Amino acid sequence: MPTPLSICTPTSLKRTPGPHGVKDTNVSNIPHVNAEKDAEVGPEGTKKEEGGKEDAGLPSGMDKGALEVNGEAGGTITSPGPALEDVVRYKQVQDGWSGHAQQNGGLTVPGQGQADGHGKVERPELGRHWSVKDRMDPHLQLMCGPLLAYYTVKDDIWQGAAMVVVRDDGSDLSSAPYITLTFHPHTPPTHDDPSIHDPSIQLLPSETVQSRRIHSYSSRDGNMSFFRFMFEIPLQQVQMVVRYRLNGGAEMDFVVPQRGENMRWAAHSCNGFSSGVNPDEFKGNYPSGYDPVWEDLLLKHHEKPFHCMVGGGDQIYCDALTREPEMQPWITAPDRKSKLATELTDVIREAVDRFYFNHYCKIFRSNAFGRANSTIPMVNMLDDHDLIDGFGTYDDETQASPVMSFVGSRGYFWFLLFQLFVSDEVDGVDPTPNTHTLKSMIIGDEPGPWIPFPSHSLLVYLGPKVTMLALDCRAERKLNRICTPQTYAKAFAEVRKIQGIVQLVILLGVPIAYPRMSFLEHFLDFKYNPLNILARHNAMGLGGMVNKFNQASELLDDLNDHWCANTHKKERNWLVLECQKLAREQKFRITFLSGDVHLAAVGCLFTFNKGKKRHAVKPEEDHRYMLNVVTSAIVNTPPPPGAAKMVAFLGKNKHRTLPQDTDEMMIPLFLQDTDGSKSKLKTALNRRNYTAVEYNSNGELVFDIRVEKSQGAGETVSYPIKAPAPMW
Incomplete structure (x- = not known):
């Protein structure tokens, strides 16, 4: 938890953090105000899945936790910050220490001074709970x-x-x-x-x-x-x-930024671990596997500040909700029919809200990410794990079932609250542009099909030459639809109103220019595919291949999430063509920014050339030239080498789904691996990463993909790519 100056000192940002022999007693009761504490392990317990702890230990400057039940969000009972009564008592002890505390056997507050065993009472110290100098007044827990x-x-x-x-x-x-x-x-x-x-x-x-x-x-x-x-x-x-x-x-x-300056910003996604992943395997010399890449981002921020950080989806992984005890009647229902019919009880309602609240409090206050979100303003858009795995991609019957729709609804509510600081009850859902409390907000016309909320997209100023459209691709999502035509029309109408844009970034949680896996999609969707049959009966240990919600293939919902899935291909192609029209008409460059896939990659759409040369039209003169920068994941585990090789192999395939005048490819950006050796995966690098983005004076937008040098190293290697200035 850094003080403001400790964020800015080389000591607090050194590459080799570890346990410290001397404890600093001057720890504020505001999280993130002492960076040394992030490097300390011991009485607070061991990190477990989802960032939790076996033993919550005593309250501390960095552990302001919510009360997490049964450890299902990754911990036992975590400790909130000091309560008002503790602070008042501490002040009384301090003010009346001379004689009074001695007579009363040394009044203390939890974790403070105790008798040393020889009848001598030590003056209570601040310990790791709060700082008198920086104490809030009035006090807030x-x-x-x-x-x-x-x-x-x-x-x-x-x-x-x-x-x-x-x-x-x-x-x-x-x-x-x-x-x-x-x-x-x-x-x-x-x-x-x-x-x-x-x-x-x-x-x-x-x-x-x-x-x-x-x-x-x-x-x-x-x-x-x-x-x-x-x-x-x-x-x-x-x-x-x-x-x-x-x-x-x-x-x-x-x-x-200064007035008229184009902002420098960071982009990230997938800020959590999937079930079954041991975070300790990714922590290196840091206290948690969540930390290494975030520490590098904070160091880059210290060297040259980011004006904001863009979360491209999965800022939190909420899949552990399925392990809450109250959810088991739904999760363990013996068949699809009984699962769909599971009653939405008050017990389940309470458990869902309890989980989301506690889990958000834990993840958003902890470790290096907790320091980042208190010193770099966030711009967030959700993806499925911010709600629950695959929400919106299941069949209509599953999505409309009482428990599933409630889970998505509450997940969306907590996303708005914790990630955008928005409450629809307070801020309203008037779909008229520029009427919302947040002047960047674009509210959809109607509630989504499965949740009682309209879409909440964002149109964000990133400088006089750069704008970002963050499309809400979850609120209106169905198996065969991502966004409604009305939402697209409203968003593009608002973009057209902005004068002077040179670079437009469209944030889509899932990549839109990415290798197809149609053959696998067709196979898994086949009713009698042998893997599904075996998995439903947990034969050969394949039970994990069937998802918890509709007993379809676990991988199929991931594939159905993609723009290139058969169910979304038509909408995807329409969107690409609309963006081409918009770019040509408004004379700005469009770049897509995505996450989700746990790889660093760059797709590219461009004008098709019938000759041997792929790029007959120069990129700067080609309004169809659109990069899809994929930056994922800043925390989660990369896919195994075999999966990355398959993505790289499929990226070489030619695609004929777009009109004849548009081609696409994966750019071989990663010619060298992070250690300088020749890379075997030139179009997709399976290492953790984030991206730093900056506008050049010549009109280019530079996306510097920062790839983790080695697992847990806390250091990244630069792979920059430029979106050229528009010259048509």
């Missing part, structure tokens, strides 16, 4: 946060937000929580001066931002409140460090 979000820029006003989740019973809510902001010029760090700003220079008067409670979650463990703080920051002539304090507590920071 934090369950998660502060989290940061970026929305857009309108009329040179940067718009974003912060959000915290607090436990009411342990907090002083006699007055609304507030955040104070101060504004300083950004200065590049040096070896002699690792700080990134001069605190003596303020570019704007300091500001106090009041909160709004946007949701209250009532659980058996008490009432939890979500407080949102909306920021509107006038951009200045220089890049600016914005420092913020929650209720006068620890100081943290983020960076906003």
